[in-house]
Amino acid sequence: MGSQFVDLxxxxxxxxxxxxxxxxxxxxxxxxxxxxxxERIKDAEGRRLLVSSxxxxxxxxxxDLGRSLPDGEATGExxxxxxxxxxDNDGDYDLLLGTYEGGHLYVQMNEGTxxxxxxxxxxxxxxxxxxxxxxxxxxxTPKLVDWDGDGDMDLIxxxxxxxxxxxxxxxxxxxxxxxxxxxxxxxxxLKPIIAPVERGGVEPTRPDVGLYPTVVDHxxxxxxxxxxxxxxxxxxKGRELNAEESARAEVLQAEIKALEEESNEVFxxxxxxxxxxxxxxxxxxxxxxxxxxxYDKHGEAMNSNRKKMTAAREELEKYIxxxxxxxxxxxxxxx
Amino acid sequence: xxxxxxxxxxxxxxxxxxxxxxxxxSAKFAAPKRVMAGAELLGEKRAYPSPALHDVDGxxxxxxxxxxxMGSVTVAHGKGTTPxxxxxxxxxxxxxxxxxxxxxx
Numbered sequence: 093m094g095s096q097f098v099d100l101x102x103x104x105x106x107x108x109x110x111x112x113x114x115x116x117x118x119x120x121x122x123x124x125x126x127x128x129x130x131e132r133i134k135d136a137e138g139r140r141l142l143v144s145s146x147x148x149x150x151x152x153x154x155x156d157l158g159r160s161l162p163d164g165e166a167t168g169e170x171x172x173x174x175x176x177x178x179x180d181n182d183g184d185y186d187l188l189l190g191t192y193e194g195g196h197l198y199v200q201m202n203e204g205t206x207x208x209x210x211x212x213x214x215x216x217x218x219x220x221x222x223x224x225x226x227x228x229x230x231x232x233t234p235k236l237v238d239w240d241g242d243g244d245m246d247l248i249x250x251x252x253x254x255x256x257x258x259x260x261x262x263x264x265x266x267x268x269x270x271x272x273x274x275x276x277x278x279x280x281x282l283k284p285i286i287a288p289v290e291r292g293g294v295e296p297t298r299p300d301v302g303l304y305p306t307v308v309d310h311x312x313x314x315x316x317x318x319x320x321x322x323x324x325x326x327x328x329k330g331r332e333l334n335a336e337e338s339a340r341a342e343v344l345q346a347e348i349k350a351l352e353e354e355s356n357e358v359f360x361x362x363x364x365x366x367x368x369x370x371x372x373x374x375x376x377x378x379x380x381x382x383x384x385x386x387y388d389k390h391g392e393a394m395n396s397n398r399k400k401m402t403a404a405r406e407e408l409e410k411y412i413x414x415x416x417x418x419x420x421x422x423x424x425x426x427x
Numbered sequence: 428x429x430x431x432x433x434x435x436x437x438x439x440x441x442x443x444x445x446x447x448x449x450x451x452x453s454a455k456f457a458a459p460k461r462v463m464a465g466a467e468l469l470g471e472k473r474a475y476p477s478p479a480l481h482d483v484d485g486x487x488x489x490x491x492x493x494x495x496x497m498g499s500v501t502v503a504h505g506k507g508t509t510p511x512x513x514x515x516x517x518x519x520x521x522x523x524x525x526x527x528x529x530x531x532x
Contacts, residue, residue: 093494093531095479112531125522130529283451298459304477311510321476421470421478424456
């Protein structure tokens with residue numbers, strides 16, 4: 093959930109702009125008393141802004157819509173980041189919308205005024221060099237910053253990579269310099285400024301996945317440093333075990349494996365039961381009630397399994413520490 | 428065998444397939460350090476912590492805000508030092524004096 097503070101409606105109070113995983117940009121307007129209840133940003137016709145995929149509160153389901161893309165075709169991309177930016181230098185804020193899948197960036201023009209924005213509802217792809225802006229490892233959020241000090245706004249953006257695997261290359265932070273001019277931005281190719289690296293190690297040393305960057309001169313030396321939130325992943329080094337401890341660890345590992353298989357069997361049963369429900373074409377409320385009943389039926393087995401698994405893992409941790417995944421916020425000080 | 432690559436002012440094991448482009452070596456950084464909020468690690472155990480800087484209390488010093496996947500936002504007020512240091516992390520309150528919540532999930 094990237095954050096930006098701009099006066100979107102020119103009322104003298106900074107507003108809080110962001111986007112959420114429901115697929116739309118949101119604003120919490122600033123006021124004398126502070127930030128007000130967040131609301132979705134709408135287009136000139138009163139419709140929520142989006143790229144393609146959204147969570148619909150009304151229908152209580154995910155939907156994939158093509159109404160905001162030039163060819164009218166839904167793409168499955170979900171807007172999860174938003175920035176206000178006066179793209180055409182006409183004095184009002186346009187919006188940049190970033191997507192999770194594919195890490196694309198779109199501009200949505202404001203055809204209203206500073207005080208009364210009227211967004212078109214149509215997304216125009218932003219280019220990075222000769223290709224569409226894209227971060228295939230899934231974009232967290234873009235940020236606007238004059239990185240090279242030439243008076244126009246450049247873009248930095250972070251990536252997620254695979255958020256859960258303990259192996260493989262993690263996320264990074266990328267830069268696209270603006271080689272255009274104020275009112276006619278032209279972004280160059282994306283280049284890594286914090287390179288993704290193979291995750292791992294025995295202690296946390298950097299953010300590995302889900303890199304959310306922001307930029308500030310942290311140490312007051314005149315250059316820009318980067319602050320990055322994200323998950324670090326590491327595997328603590330275990331201690332030497334005696335024979336008894338090694339034997340106990342083996343027993344616990346076997347127990348955990350058996351419990352995992354048992355859990356998989358329960359979930360397979362649940363999936364099968366839900367698949368059978370699908371064939372009945374029930375109304376939404378009826379379907380949801382029936383799903384709840386299925387989970388209730390298997391609840392005792394699931395709870396029992398979970399308790400045993402937790403106990404076994406807690407005990408195993410004393411002998412063989414499990415891989416860790418914990419979030420922190422990191423400072424990259426420029427030197 | 429993958430060789431260590433010296434970039435960003437510190438040794439990095441190796442670049443994976445995802446980093447197909449050349450690293451922007453015009454920017455070099457010291458080895459990253461975790462940011463503190465008072466005596467605690469900032470943003471620890473938050474779901475996808477996302478930092479931003481903004482002078483929330485209007486005292487002339489930048490504060491650091493952490494938003495997360497759930498839609499909650501905390502603020503650690505800047506102490507006005509150089510380099511920046513921050514106080515304890517607390518929920519950002521809205522105009523209704525309740526924690527601001529974007530209901531992200």
